[in-house]
Amino acid sequence: MTGDDEKFLRRAIELAARSRATGDAPFGSLLVGSDGSVLAEDHNTVLSDADITAHPELKLARWAARELDPGAAATTTMYTSCQPCAMCGGAIERSGLGRVVFALSAEQLTGLKPPATDAGVRQEGPALFDEARIPIEGYYS
Numbered sequence: 202m203t204g205d206d207e208k209f210l211r212r213a214i215e216l217a218a219r220s221r222a223t224g225d226a227p228f229g230s231l232l233v234g235s236d237g238s239v240l241a242e243d244h245n246t247v248l249s250d251a252d253i254t255a256h257p258e259l260k261l262a263r264w265a266a267r268e269l270d271p272g273a274a275a276t277t278t279m280y281t282s283c284q285p286c287a288m289c290g291g292a293i294e295r296s297g298l299g300r301v302v303f304a305l306s307a308e309q310l311t312g313l314k315p316p317a318t319d320a321g322v323r324q325e326g327p328a329l330f331d332e333a334r335i336p337i338e339g340y341y342s
Contacts, residue, residue, distance in 0.1 A: 202302075209233055209280040210304050212242070216257070217282035220244035228282050230257035232265060232298070235276035241265075257281065258289035262296040275299045283310050 209231060216229020231242035241264050243257040258281050265274050274297040283305040285293060293301060305313075327333075 205237060206278075206280070206302050209239075209278070210282075210302060212239075213280045213282040214304055216242060216244045220246075220257075223249065225249050228257055230261050230279055230281040232261045233278045233280065234273070240269075240277065254288065256286065256289050258285045258301075259292045262289065262292035262298065265298055266296040271297050278302060283307070 221227035
C-alpha cells in the first residue's frame with residue numbers, strides 16, 4: 202500500500218460519507234489512471250435513483266468499458282470504500298480494470314451491519330445441460 206493508495210482510499214471514504222449525507226448508502230469509489238489522475242468518481246445512488254444496481258463500483262466499471270480502450274482500462278486502479286460485491290466484481294472483471302484497492306472488507310462490512318433476517322433467494326440447478334449448452338458452445342472460442 203503506497204501513500205497514493207491511502208490518499209485515494211481517503212477520497213473514496215469521503216465520497217461514501219457524502220453519499221450517506223444525501224440519504225443514500227455510504228459507499229464511494231473512484232477510478233485512477235496510470236498517471237495518477239482521477240478519471241471518474243461516483244457514490245451509491247441506489248435509493249435516490251430507485252435502482253438496485255446503482256453501486257459506485259458498477260457505475261465506474263460501466264464507464265470504463267464505454268470510455269476506455271482495453272489497454273488503458275488495464276492500467277487503471279479503482280479505489281473503493283468497501284470491497285466490491287459479487288455483482289460489482291463481475292462488472293469490474295469484464296471491464297478489464299487493472300486493480301482494485303478497497304478500505305473495508307466484505308467481512309468487516311458484515312460486522313458493522315445488523316444480522317440478516319431473510320433466508321435469501323432459493324436457487325435450483327444446474328438443469329438441462331445438453332440443451333442449455335447449445336447456444337453457448339463456441340461463443341467464447
